[in-house]
């Protein structure tokens with residue numbers, strides 16, 4: 001595929017409500033969009049890196065620099081040999097930076113699929129037309145405020161509730177949700193690495209609440225700690241930040257560090273590695289679900305397609321656009337009986353709204369090939 005140019009575009013979208021996790025509070029989503037232009041198509045993707053290196057070591061300004069100065073030159077060196085399937089190998093000499101690599105691979109894949117008229121779901125192997133939607137509920141100032149939010153999401157039709165937790169906000173909110181909404185709703189928690197193995201006895205006090213899973217309780221590099229914790233609690237452990245590759249997934253599963261995996265294409269370098277993780281997990285009988293990084297409709301479209309693969313058996317953080325945005329960069333994703341519809345058009349199957357894009361763009365960098 002011959003790329004004519006790649007455009008990096010910084011955009012900022014206000015969030016409908018602040019989103020607080022154990023590592024901070026977000027009031028807006030700032031991201032870098034990548035547009036890959038060929039003679040016959042343009043591919044789009046968004047970078048999941050946050051402005052600050054708090055979810056992982058990547059951060060947005062660093063991603064821009066790595067993309068511009070260290071990754072794109074390696075893609076230019078491929079010339080006409082460049083296809084989406086070549087990207088990971090071409091970028092492998094650059095250590096780390098999976099989110100920067102993912103946004104390039106995804107935008108190139110989108111352009112490639114638009115040229116060939118194949119959808120993301122068709123290319124990745126989606127077997128479902130609709131995928132079940134869960135929703136992530138942030139840490140809030142009061143239990144009542146959190147319960148009101150959960151009530152609203154359940155009324156909208158979300159099929160699974162995920163509560164962000166941290167020391168001091170864990171047992172009480174979980175107990176409150178169970179007491180208010182009963183034992184039948186699918187409920188899970190996400191600690192974003194906020195605990196240590198010394199908290200095992202405390203975390204075991206969540207066991208009676210029949211949670212679907214406990215996501216990333218310990219530090220991202222503490223695989224053995226998660227394996228030890230798994231022997232001390234009955235709630236299934238799900239890993240997020242710890243899994244950056246199919247190799248990580250195989251090791252974590254083999255060591256008993258997790259029995260469920262949150263698959264985030266951005267965290268693992270792109271959708272091709274995400275599919276490999278899906279396949280490794282399936283081979284071990286380990287279910288996966290699609291995680292989220294507050295994607296706009298651009299990234300959301302690709303995530304929903306991925307969530308259509310057969311081993312994505314748990315509702316993902318694939319919420320409707322309205323969970324985060326008053327105005328999305330694409331036509332909004334809306335719930336249909338608690339599900340999102342997998343786009344069927346070529347590539348990601350959604351179009352960026354030009355007027356909205358222009359309004360939200362703060363800078364543009366163009367790199368010719």
Ligand SMILES: CSCC[C@@H](NC(=O)CCC(=O)O)C(=O)O
Nearest residue numbers: 021136192291292293294295317
């Ligand atoms: C800003 S928090 C992003 C990472 C977090 N993501 C979510 O909680 C879901 C966000 C979403 O709905 O996209 C996670 O650790 O799983």
Ligand SMILES: [Mg+2]
Nearest residue numbers: 190215216240
């Ligand atoms: Mg998580």
